[in-house]
Each structure stands twice: as structure tokens, then as C-alpha cells.
Amino acid sequence: MGGAAVSAAAQAERAERLDRLRAEVLAANLALPANGLVTLTWGNASAVDRELGLVVIKPSGVDYDLLTESELVVLDLEGNVVEGRARPSTDSPTHLALYRAFSGIGAVVHTHSTWATAWAQAEHEIPLMGTTHADLAPHSIPLTRRLTEEEIEGGYEAATGAVLIEAISQHGPAELPCGLVRQHGPFCWGSDSESAVEVAVTLEEVARLASLTMALQPLSATLDASLRNKHYQRKHGPHAYYGQGR
Numbered sequence: 001m002g003g004a005a006v007s008a009a010a011q012a013e014r015a016e017r018l019d020r021l022r023a024e025v026l027a028a029n030l031a032l033p034a035n036g037l038v039t040l041t042w043g044n045a046s047a048v049d050r051e052l053g054l055v056v057i058k059p060s061g062v063d064y065d066l067l068t069e070s071e072l073v074v075l076d077l078e079g080n081v082v083e084g085r086a087r088p089s090t091d092s093p094t095h096l097a098l099y100r101a102f103s104g105i106g107a108v109v110h111t112h113s114t115w116a117t118a119w120a121q122a123e124h125e126i127p128l129m130g131t132t133h134a135d136l137a138p139h140s141i142p143l144t145r146r147l148t149e150e151e152i153e154g155g156y157e158a159a160t161g162a163v164l165i166e167a168i169s170q171h172g173p174a175e176l177p178c179g180l181v182r183q184h185g186p187f188c189w190g191s192d193s194e195s196a197v198e199v200a201v202t203l204e205e206v207a208r209l210a211s212l213t214m215a216l217q218p219l220s221a222t223l224d225a226s227l228r229n230k231h232y233q234r235k236h237g238p239h240a241y242y243g244q245g246r
Contacts, residue, residue, distance in 0.1 A: 059086035097161025
């Protein structure tokens with residue numbers, strides 16, 4: 001009797017946690033068109049519950065206007081569908097690769113936002129040119145290497161995750177909360193869905209400002225190290241004082 005009660009309680013807790021994760025992921029996905037980061041269905045957001053080992057992600061090709069919590073797909077970290085009738089996002093293997101590689105990532109956002117995607121298509125990392133960028137990351141936004149033909153044909157989306165992992169491994173996902181997939185577009189991440197969306201919004205503005213800056217002055221210098229460090233540390237460092245705290 002006691003075992004059955006414990007099992008029922010565990011199932012109820014699991015269901016409650018998944019309900020919260022679905023709500024979080026739905027809100028993140030709906031925030032993408034609301035912030036002008038996606039056109040049509042070109043983007044997706046997911047989040048992971050580490051304790052359950054489950055990921056909730058947008059279904060493939062579903063219009064944001066029609067998206068509901070019940071449409072979202074639940075996967076395990078190996079990509080097996082646990083709950084949901086729809087096919088998960090085609091970018092699921094990329095999201096899952098990031099979750100498996102970095103335990104600090106709690107949510108992933110992918111868009112084809114105009115300015116960040118332009119840098120990816122131009123095959124150029126985004127240089128750190130101002131304090132807006134330094135508030136996001138203390139490094140240039142990296143660009144992944146080219147995928148080989150074998151990687152494209154043998155598991156394109158998983159290979160996309162692998163090259164993103166390569167691109168950010170030196171500094172890690174906290175100091176580099178986003179990356180540009182060469183000739184494709186941006187992927188962003190954070191500790192939760194809200195922070196991952198915030199990174200995506202900020203990255204798009206950073207990409208726009210960098211484009212305009214280089215149009216005005218192609219030989220613009222990168223930000224002085226002291227100013228870069230000050231801006232990054234006051235927002236993200238151990239003695240950060242930006243905002244009202246948690």
C-alpha cells in the first residue's frame with residue numbers, strides 16, 4: 001500500500017513538473033514572433049527538466065498562432081518521443097546535443113532572425129564592438145566551422161550541435177550564451193526559457209548594431225578590454241550589481 005502511494009505521488013509530481021515545463025516552453029516559443037525573431041515557423045524553443053531527464057520542444061512546422069501546450073512534444077535526452085502526437089522540431093538533435101554537452105543549459109532557442117542570420121550567412125563572427133555586446137558576452141559571438149559533406153548527409157542536425165559545442169567549448173555556455181551556425185543562423189541558450197529568449201533578443205540587437213557600426217566605419221576598433229570586463233562583470237560577475245538581484 002505504501003509503495004503504491006509513493007508511486008502515485010511520484011507520478012503526480014512528474015505530471016506537475018511536465019505541466020510547468022510545457023507552460024514555460026509554450027511561453028518561450030510565443031515570445032519569438034512577439035519579439036520579431038521568427039518568420040512563419042522558422043524557429044523553435046525547448047527546455048529540459050534535468051531531474052526527469054526530459055525535454056519539451058516545439059513540434060515541427062506548426063504555426064505559432066496554433067501552438068498550444070498539448071501540441072508540444074516531450075523527448076528523453078536520446079531523442080525518443082515520450083509524450084505527444086506530433087513530430088518534434090527537426091532541430092531537436094541540435095538542442096539535445098547541447099543539453100548533453102553542458103549541464104548548465106536549461107533551455108535552447110533557435111531562430112532565423114534577420115541581423116544575426118545575416119552574419120551567419122556572411123560567414124563572420126560578430127566582433128565585440130560596444131558595451132551592449134559586452135553586457136551579453138565578453139567575447140566575439142563565434143561562428144561554427146563548415147560542416148563536411150559526410151556530416152551533412154550522415155546526421156545534419158546532430159552535426160550542427162557538434163560544431164556549436166566545438167565553437168563554445170573554450171569559454172563555455174555561460175560566457176558564450178549563443179553561437180552562429182555558418183550559413184544557417186543563431187542558436188541561443190540559458191539556464192531557463194526566459195533567459196534563453198532574452199539572449200536571442202539581445203543577440204539580434206547586437207548583430208544589428210554591429211552591422212550598422214561597420215557600415216558607418218568598416219575599420220571600427222573592438223571594445224577596450226577594461227570597458228568590456230567592467231560591463232560583463234557588473235551584470236554577470238560574482239559581484240554583479242546590475243538590476244535588483246534575485
